[in-house]
Amino acid sequence: MPILSSALPLSAPLALDEPTQREVTRLCARTALLLMQHGAESALVENMVRRLGHALGGCEVEIALMSSAIVITTLSGEHCITTVRRQKDHGINMDLVIELQRLVLDVENGLLDVEAYRQRLETLSPARYPRWAVVLAVGIACAAFARLAHADAVSCLVAFAASAVAMYVRLHLAALHFSPLVTFSTSAFVATSIAAQSLLYGIGAAPKTAMAASVLMLVPGFPLINAVSDMVKGYMNTGISRWAVATMLSIATCGGILLATSVWNVWNWL
Numbered sequence: 001m002p003i004l005s006s007a008l009p010l011s012a013p014l015a016l017d018e019p020t021q022r023e024v025t026r027l028c029a030r031t032a033l034l035l036m037q038h039g040a041e042s043a044l045v046e047n048m049v050r051r052l053g054h055a056l057g058g059c060e061v062e063i064a065l066m067s068s069a070i071v072i073t074t075l076s077g078e079h080c081i082t083t084v085r086r087q088k089d090h091g092i093n094m095d096l097v098i099e100l101q102r103l104v105l106d107v108e109n110g111l112l113d114v115e116a117y118r119q120r121l122e123t124l125s126p127a128r129y130p131r132w133a134v135v136l137a138v139g140i141a142c143a144a145f146a147r148l149a150h151a152d153a154v155s156c157l158v159a160f161a162a163s164a165v166a167m168y169v170r171l172h173l174a175a176l177h178f179s180p181l182v183t184f185s186t187s188a189f190v191a192t193s194i195a196a197q198s199l200l201y202g203i204g205a206a207p208k209t210a211m212a213a214s215v216l217m218l219v220p221g222f223p224l225i226n227a228v229s230d231m232v233k234g235y236m237n238t239g240i241s242r243w244a245v246a247t248m249l250s251i252a253t254c255g256g257i258l259l260a261t262s263v264w265n266v267w268n269w270l
Contacts, residue, residue, distance in 0.1 A: 015058070023118070027121065049061050140160065165191070185259075
């Protein structure tokens, strides 16, 4: 992900008083937490937090990222403050990540001070698309993949229906706070079961393509990309953790596909 940069040079202000430094530390921790929770890569998180600490008062910021927590230390003059925050994954949301980068740029450009940044941060919330829009978009995307694989119109409609229903199930289970492993395996079972009917009853000219395309929305592409990016850039802890999560989700998806294949006895599609 590209890192937005400020047009103004960074200066080195005087040391902060302790209450202000504590507030800056909290703001840096909150910013890092939001970035990590919503899918930002580790290099971006570290870069944004360091720049934010410098822009809010000249604090030197050290940050350690782990799979379930972040540790941040701010140093101003001879005084340092360390804080630890537990972090839980809240799903990919690039809209929030981009908005946080814009806020950091505003601070660097002198448009926001500590209090203004805190207020903007408190009002910041992830954008959520309507469930019907997500379901429709996923169905169209999977049908488009089927078409790219030279499937006929009927098979594309099968892929659309299977993936749309599976995505609805996925969103519903996620809203009920089921484990992501259960969510992915159940969604894969639903998608494969619906698409398998085209193979059983000869619906469409490319039922196997429809079955394959219907589960593409369960591929954990973003976590895998972030995992590789983190490991390449030296953030082995978070990289390995994200890779493990993506691998477990892939295994859960495969389990749901194999279960549906066994239930409907359509092993010939593999």
